[in-house]
Amino acid sequence: MLRSLRLITLRRLFRRAGKEAQPDGNRNQSGPEKPFGPAWDHREVPSTLARSPFLLAARGEPGPHTPVWFMRQAGRSLPEYRAVREGTTMLESCMRPDLVVEITLQPVRRYGVDAAIFYSDIVTPLKATGFGVEIKPGVGPVVADPIRDLAGVDAVRPVTPADVPYITESVQELVTRLGETPLIGFAGAPFTVASYLVEGGPSKDHAKTKALMHSDPKLWHALADRLADVAIAYLTVQVEAGASAIQLFDSWAGGLSPRDYERFVQPHSAKVFEALSAYDVPKIHFGVNTGELLGLMSAAGADVVGADWRVPLDEAVRRIGGKPVQGNLDPALLHAGWEVLEAEIDRILVEGQAAPGHIFNLGHGVPPDADPEVLNRIVKHVQTKSARAAA
Numbered sequence: 159m160l161r162s163l164r165l166i167t168l169r170r171l172f173r174r175a176g177k178e179a180q181p182d183g184n185r186n187q188s189g190p191e192k193p194f195g196p197a198w199d200h201r202e203v204p205s206t207l208a209r210s211p212f213l214l215a216a217r218g219e220p221g222p223h224t225p226v227w228f229m230r231q232a233g234r235s236l237p238e239y240r241a242v243r244e245g246t247t248m249l250e251s252c253m254r255p256d257l258v259v260e261i262t263l264q265p266v267r268r269y270g271v272d273a274a275i276f277y278s279d280i281v282t283p284l285k286a287t288g289f290g291v292e293i294k295p296g297v298g299p300v301v302a303d304p305i306r307d308l309a310g311v312d313a314v315r316p317v318t319p320a321d322v323p324y325i326t327e328s329v330q331e332l333v334t335r336l337g338e339t340p341l342i343g344f345a346g347a348p349f350t351v352a353s354y355l356v357e358g359g360p361s362k363d364h365a366k367t368k369a370l371m372h373s374d375p376k377l378w379h380a381l382a383d384r385l386a387d388v389a390i391a392y393l394t395v396q397v398e399a400g401a402s403a404i405q406l407f408d409s410w411a412g413g414l415s416p417r418d419y420e421r422f423v424q425p426h427s428a429k430v431f432e433a434l435s436a437y438d439v440p441k442i443h444f445g446v447n448t449g450e451l452l453g454l455m456s457a458a459g460a461d462v463v464g465a466d467w468r469v470p471l472d473e474a475v476r477r478i479g480g481k482p483v484q485g486n487l488d489p490a491l492l493h494a495g496w497e498v499l500e501a502e503i504d505r506i507l508v509e510g511q512a513a514p515g516h517i518f519n520l521g522h523g524v525p526p527d528a529d530p531e532v533l534n535r536i537v538k539h540v541q542t543k544s545a546r547a548a549a
C-alpha cells in the first residue's frame with residue numbers, strides 16, 4: 159500500500175518536472191546537453207531508506223535524481239533556528255535531544271533536502287568528556303588550555319556511549335522521524351580538531367600546529383592518534399544509533415602541503431575510515447581548499463570525497479580516482495542572483511556526471527546571511543533538473 163502510494167507520488171513528480179521516458183529511456187527534455195547518467199528504473203522505487211537518492215549516489219548507483227543537501231543547512235540562516243536557540247549556548251543545545259531533533263529537522267522540513275545532517279559540533283565529544291572547550295558565537299571553538307605536551311594529550315579522551323546518552327537518544331529519535339531521509343553523522347578529522355586544540359582557537363595559518371608537527375613529530379602523532387580515537391568513538395555512537403552515512407570534516411587540511419598531509423595527517427584519517435569500515439555506511443571526506451590533496455584524501459579510505467569550488471567537479475572526480483563526489487557550488491554565489499546561480503548549478507550537474515554518483519552541495523557551509531528562499535530554489539532546481547527519465 160505504502161509502496162504503491164510512493165510509486166504514484168514519484169510518477170507525479172516526474173510528470174510535474176516534465177519528464178517522460180525517451181525512446182532510449184535515457185534523457186529528459188529540459189536538461190543540459192549531456193544525459194543524466196543511465197535511465198533510472200522506476201520499478202526500483204526507493205521505497206526504503208537504502209534506496210534513497212542520497213545513499214544510491216553515495217554508493218555510485220543511479221537514482222531518480224541528483225541528491226542535494228547543504229553543509230550547515232541547520233543554523234543561523236534559518237529564523238526558526240534562531241528562535242529555538244534563544245537563551246541556550248551552542249554546546250548546551252547539542253546536549254538537549256529536543257533541540258537537536260528539532261534543529262536537525264528544520265532544513266529537511268523547509269527545503270526537502272535529500273539528507274539530514276546531525277546537529278552537533280566537532281568539539282561536542284571533547285566537551286562531553288570534560289575537556290575545556292567552548293564555542294564563542296561568531297568566532298568558533300576556543301580552548302582553555304591549548305595542548306603543548308603529552309600531559310595535554312592525556313586530557314583528550316574518546317567518548318564512551320555512557321558519556322553521550324543524549325547523542326544516542328537524539329539519533330534514534332531522528333532516524334524514526336526522518337523515515338526514508340538518511341541522517342548523516344559526522345566528526346572532525348584529527349588535523350582540523352588538533353588545529354583548534356593546539357592554536358587555542360580558530361586560526362588562518364595553523365602556524366603553531368604546523369610548527370608542532372615538524373618540531374615534535376612524536377607529540378604530534380600522539381595527539382593525532384588520540385583524536386582519531388575520539389572521531390572513531392563519536393562516529394561509532396552515531397552509526398550504532400542509526401545514522402546512515404558519515405562525514406569526516408577535515409575543513410582546514412587545505413592549509414597543508416601534500417607532503418605534510420601524507421606524512422602527518424593521512425595515516426590518522428585513514429585509521430578513522432578503517433575503523434568505520436566495520437559498518438555498511440558510506441564514508442564522506444571533506445575539506446576546504448584541498449585541490450592538491452584530493453587524491454590523498456580519497457586514498458585515506460573515503461567512499462565519497464567532497465570538493466570546494468576551486469576545482470571543477472569533473473577534474474575533482476579525476477583526482478579522487480573516479481569515486482562518487484560531493485559539491486561544489488561557491489557559497490558566495492548565493493548572493494549573485496538567480497540567473498548566475500542557475501547557470502552554475504547546471505554546469506555543476508553536468509560536471510558531476512563524470513562521477514559514478516554526485517551529491518550536490520555547496521563547496522563549504524551555508525553562510526549565516528544566506529537567504530533561505532534562495533536555498534529552497536536551489537534544492538528544487540537540482541531535484542527537477544537532474545530528474546532521470548523512467549526506463
Ligand SMILES: Cc1c2[nH]c(c1CCC(=O)O)Cc1[nH]c(c(CCC(=O)O)c1C)Cc1[nH]c(c(CCC(=O)O)c1C)Cc1[nH]c(c(C)c1CCC(=O)O)C2
Nearest residue numbers: 229230231232233277278279280295296297298407409523
Ligand atoms: C570547523 C567546524 C566546526 N564545526 C564544524 C566544522 C566542520 C565543518 C565546517 O568546515 O564548517 C561542523 C559542524 N558544526 C555544526 C554542524 C551541524 C550541522 C550542519 O552542518 O547543519 C556541523 C557539521 C553546527 C554549528 N556549529 C557552530 C554553529 C553556529 C553557532 C550558533 O548558531 O551559535 C553551528 C550551527 C559553531 C561553530 N563550530 C565551529 C565553527 C567554525 C563554528 C562557527 C562559529 C560562528 O561563526 O559562530 C567548528
